[in-house]
Amino acid sequence: MDGAQKATEPSRTSAYAERACKVLAGGVNSNIRLNEKPYPLCFVRGRGATLEDLDGRTYIDYVLGMGPVILGHDDPRVTDAIVEAVGRGLTFAGQHPDEVEVAERICAAVPSVEMVRCTCSGSEAVHAALRFARAATNRWKVIRFEGHYHGWLDTIYVGERPDEEGPVAPALPGTRGQSPATLQDVLVLPWNNLQALEATAHLYRGQIAAVILEPILCNTGVIPPKPGYIEAIRAVCDREKAMLIFDEVVTGFRVALGGAQSLLGIRPDLTIFGKAIANGFPLSAVGGRRDIMVQVGTGSVMHGGTYNGNIPAMAAARATLDALREHGGAVYGAITETGRSLMDGLRRTAAEVGVPVLLQGPGPIFYMWFTTKPAIDDPRTAKTEGAAARALFIPAMLRRGVRLVPDGRWHVSAAHTSDQIAQTLQAAREAFLEVRAAGVT
Ligand SMILES: Cc1ncc(COP(=O)(O)O)c(C=O)c1O
Known part of the structure; x- marks a missing residue:
């Protein structure tokens, strides 16, 4: 060799x-x-x-x-598309046709996604999803799970929960330089433990904006949800009127065209994509229920980004998604x-x-x-x-x-x-x- x-x-x-x-x-x-x-x-x-x-x-x-x-x-299909796109321009701070082409392909592949916004990294898209969910519910608390990774930004990056903590533990900063204040509304729960979720939902009734998770945990081992667990999380979110956010930055367009949600048969309210969506070109997306995304579209919830929807990224995604959806x-x-x-x-x-x-x-x-x-x-x-x-x-x-x-x-x-x-x-x-x-x- x-x-x-x-x-x-x-x-x-x-x-x-x-x-x-x-x-x-x-x-x-x-x-x-x-x-x-x-x-x-x-x-x-x-x-x-x-x-x-x-x-x-x-x-x-x-x-x-x-x-x-x-x-x-x-991959020549993706490389050729990027090279061709670079010849057209890099970024216009204006719209171009591939943006719609890509959004339509994402919505067609993932039925829970009715509208999207594109951005550049998974961390950014997570940040956007949390804001969209908080705006939609007018609540602040976010539940996340031990071992799941949602990017490196202050609002969601956490340290390990101390052993002696009960199931409902406050989030600790994951790095030096991170203000504990950024995490005051984040709760970290053990994964695959429904009791802990039920207890937290009860304790924080009316305050939980969202539950965010990797539907198949891929950042600490690869750990699928126990049978019935994700269904139960969906039911808790419905009952508590909290948003269920699937972070499919790893699983999206990797495990199936419709992501882990299509394998598990669960419809989240918001989904985050990254990684495989453009075969390695920097691109991410956040999308979901139309009524949530509309608040962004009206301008009442801020989402920006100089490079969002840039020309080569859209060309890379269009070519990647076309290759992935070929022959069903x-x-x-x-x-x-x-x-x-x-x-x-x-x-x-x-x-x-x-x-x-x-x-x-x-x-x-x-x-x-x-x-x-x-x-x-x-x-x-x-x-x-x-x-x-x-x-x-x-x-x-x-x-x-x-x-x-x-x-x-x-x-x-x-x-x-x-x-x-x-x-x-x-x-x-x-x-x-x-x-x-x-x-x-
Ligand atoms: C599940 C998940 N969410 C979010 C992120 C952050 O994405 P990025 O590294 O593109 O900021 C990652 C990165 O590995 C991830 O695995």
């Missing part, structure tokens, strides 16, 4: 990392990228399901830009099949080597733990379970030319081939042997 066997030796990549650290804080532009070991890699080219680094080493990529690259890197969204069958066969292969290979693993997720995204547990349904266990083995496995895969998210999440694209899956399983066999030899499982 043309892999990364020598990733830890001095190289142009390590020299780059040293140079970057002098002028870029931490050598990166997002703290999420600080976690890559031995140092954040530097890539010069992405094509299909592979990345090439500064030293010419290639990697099979399961990071996929942290999820967005659903069609594969440099057939590509999702293929991606799911690839993901599931990879999950099965990992289970089989681990069993042959004698390393206990648990794989969870719908296929286009999944998570692997080193554990004998049959399932994991809470983020606290998800975070710590098998962490020592994972910390060995991920660099062992990188040395063999397979790039994984440092936290253990796997993304699959339409561009992954059966050969690449076979190479991945061969690398995994060797990495499992290393893990077994270290005696950490």
